[in-house]
Amino acid sequence: SQTIHQWPATLVQPVGSPLSLECTVEGTSNPNLYWYRQAAGRGLQLLFYSVGIGQISSEVPQNLSASRPQDRQFILSSKKLLLSDSGFYLCALKKGSPLHFGNGTRLTVT
Amino acid sequence: DQQVKQNSPSLSVQEGRISILNCDYTNSMFDYFLWYKKYPAEGPTFLISISSIKDKNEDGRFTVFLNKSAKHLSLHIVPSQPGDSAVYFCAASGPSSGTYKYIFGTGTRLKVLA
Numbered sequence: 001s002q003t004i005h006q007w008p009a010t011l012v013q014p015v016g017s018p019l020s021l022e023c024t025v026e027g028t029s030n031p032n033l034y035w036y037r038q039a040a041g042r043g044l045q046l047l048f049y050s051v052g053i054g055q056i057s058s059e060v061p062q063n064l065s066a067s068r069p070q071d072r073q074f075i076l077s078s079k080k081l082l083l084s085d086s087g088f089y090l091c092a093l094k095k096g097s098p099l100h101f102g103n104g105t106r107l108t109v110t
Numbered sequence: 111d112q113q114v115k116q117n118s119p120s121l122s123v124q125e126g127r128i129s130i131l132n133c134d135y136t137n138s139m140f141d142y143f144l145w146y147k148k149y150p151a152e153g154p155t156f157l158i159s160i161s162s163i164k165d166k167n168e169d170g171r172f173t174v175f176l177n178k179s180a181k182h183l184s185l186h187i188v189p190s191q192p193g194d195s196a197v198y199f200c201a202a203s204g205p206s207s208g209t210y211k212y213i214f215g216t217g218t219r220l221k222v223l224a
Binding site: 004009034036041042043044045046049059090092097098099100101102103104106 | 114116144146151152153154155156159199201211212213214215216217
C-alpha cells in the first residue's frame with residue numbers, strides 16, 4: 001500500500017531561519033506529489049505539485065520552494081521563514097487513486 | 111478567488127441523526143469531486159468521490175449528491191456517530207484546474223453530540 005512519511009511532526013523555528021521539510025513515499029513509483037498548507041482558519045491551499053523528478057509547479061508565489069531530487073522524495077524549503085509561514089504542511093501523492101495525504105508537519109514560526 | 115466554497119464553518123448534530131455538509135463551486139469545468147475527513151494533527155483521509163456524470167454516490171453511511179446546474183454538492187452522513195466528529199473538506203478537480211490539481215474548500219467542522 002502507498003505510504004507517506006513526513007518529518008518532523010512538529011517544528012518551531014524563529015523568523016528568518018531556513019526550513020527544510022522532507023516527504024518520502026513508499027509502495028508506488030512515479031507518483032504525482034503535492035505540498036499543501038492548512039493555515040489557521042483556512043482551507044487546504046495547494047503550494048506545489050510535481051509530476052516527475054525535477055518537475056515542480058508552483059501555485060502560489062511566496063517565500064517557499066520545492067524540489068524533487070528523487071522519484072519518491074519531495075522537499076519543501078525556505079531560505080528565510082516569515083511569521084506568515086506558520087501552518088500545517090501536508091505532503092500528498094496521487095497514483096491512480098484519489099489524493100493520499102501524509103500526517104503533516106505543524107510549523108510554528110516565532 | 112475561492113473556486114470551492116464551504117460556507118458553513120461548523121455544524122452540530124445529535125448522534126443518530128443526519129449530518130448534511132454542503133459545498134459550492136464556481137467553475138463549471140470541474141468534473142470530479144471528493145470529500146475528505148480530517149482529525150486534528152493528522153492528514154485528511156479520503157471518504158467518497160463523485161464524477162460529474164453521476165448525481166449520487168453512496169458508500170455505507172456516506173452519500174454524496176451532485177447538482178451540476180446549481181454547482182453544488184453535499185455529503186450526507188446517516189446515522190451520525192460521535193466518531194464522525196472531524197473537519198470535512200470538499201475538493202474539486204477537472205480540466206480547468208489542471209489535470210493534476212485538486213482545489214479544496216475551507217472545511218466544515220462537524221460535531222456529533224452523544
